[in-house]
Each structure stands twice: as C-alpha cells, then as structure tokens.
Amino acid sequence: MASGATRPAEGEAVSDDALREAAETMRAVRERCVWTQRITHRDLVPYLVEESAEVIDAVEDGTRADLREELGDLLWQVLFHAEIAAGDTDDPFDIDDIARGLTEKMVRRHPHVFAGAVASTPEEVLVHWNAAKAAEKKERTSVLDGVSAHMPSLALAQKLVGKAAQVGVGAPTHHLADPETEAELGDALLTLVQFARTRGWDAERALRERLRSLRTEVQAAEAGPGTARE
Incomplete structure (x- = not known):
C-alpha cells in the first residue's frame, strides 16, 4: 500500500x-x-x-x-x-490515502466544527468553506477552474451562471415566448436557468423529475384505458 x-x-x-x-x-x-x-x-x-x-x-x-x-x-x-x-x-x-486526504480536507473546511471558528447560519458555513477551498486551490486563476465540462448541460448552465455572477457577468436574457433561432433557444434556456437559480431551485432536478412524470404518462398511454401493465 x-x-x-x-x-x-x-x-x-x-x-x-x-x-x-x-x-x-x-x-x-x-x-x-x-x-x-x-x-x-x-x-x-x-x-x-x-x-x-x-x-x-x-x-x-x-x-x-x-x-x-x-x-x-x-x-x-x-x-x-x-x-x-x-x-x-x-x-x-490506495483507498487509505484517499480516505486520509478526504478527512484532512473536510476538517480544514469545517473550522466551525473542528476548530474555533463560529458559523451560526448556512451562509456563514459557506464563507468558511469557500475560504478554506481558496487557500487549498491557490493555483487557480479563474472562477471557472475546477468546473467540469462533463456535467449535464443543464446542471453546467446553472453552475456557470453562478460563477458568472461572481465576476459581474450577467447571463443572457430572452423573451421566452417564441425563440426564432437555435441561438435564441439557448438564451431562453439560460434565462430559465437564471430564473431557477434566483429562487434556489435545481434546474437539472426540475427537468429530470418532470421527465419522470412524462415517462409515467407515456407508459399509461401505452397501456390504454383499463389495461393492466405486465
């Protein structure tokens, strides 16, 4: 080992x-x-x-x-x-090295639990977390460093909208009624993501749960009225 x-x-x-x-x-x-x-x-x-x-x-x-x-x-x-x-x-x-590194990191990022720092609200907890993370990642030069491009597009959009706000960059806005091009559709989707972010909602989860409901509706339609599914 x-x-x-x-x-x-x-x-x-x-x-x-x-x-x-x-x-x-x-x-x-x-x-x-x-x-x-x-x-x-x-x-x-x-x-x-x-x-x-x-x-x-x-x-x-x-x-x-x-x-x-x-x-x-x-x-x-x-x-x-x-x-x-x-x-x-x-x-x-090995797995022990992974576990040891994880424990050390979590102790550093929770000084209000393992040291003398005070955090009485979730917002104060986040301040401690971000400060510890910034100290660990001194080599990062952009708020986008560490944001994986392999995230699902909707989840990535919500992440990037938040990062953009940190440096004063506003997300595109668009009237949602009738986008006429694919680019305008992208702006409309980002508008919805920003809408979700400002309300503390998870856009990816919202769509995923609605798709789960749609799947159920499709299966019910396939079964037909009064037809029991196998």
Missing part, C-alpha cells in the same frame, strides 16, 4: 471493519479476475456515470433498499479506482 499500511496475507481473516472487507474483496477481484485486471481508470468512466445516475434514481424515486444497494455499487467504483491506482508504478495511492 502506498501509505505503508499492512494488508492481510492471502487467506488471512479479514477484520470486522466492513469497509476494509469491501476493499479487500476488491483487491481479490482485481488479482484473480482476468476481465478486471485489464480495466483502467478511463475504462471505468462509463460505469461511474451509470452508477451515479442509478443513485440519483434511488434518491428521487426508489426505496431505502434501492438506495442502500446503489450506494454500494457506487462505493465499488471508488474501491475499483483505488485498487487500480495502488498498482501504478509511478505514483501509487
């Missing part, structure tokens, strides 16, 4: 720590499964996207059992990436 921790020997009993057991299960799969041995970080990206989407489905429209299972599947992706990284010859790190 990159951090010097000792792994259980082959055949040795795994501890009662369920997370450790999951990590060791991943290690065994990586060592013994010929398909898994060939997988790279890049190969895993489609699975990470899929599993993340399934967690969202479970949160918004699933049962508690669904959520527990899908969070487990997402955790498996993290463990998978960690095990691949542990085998890197140039810059190895």
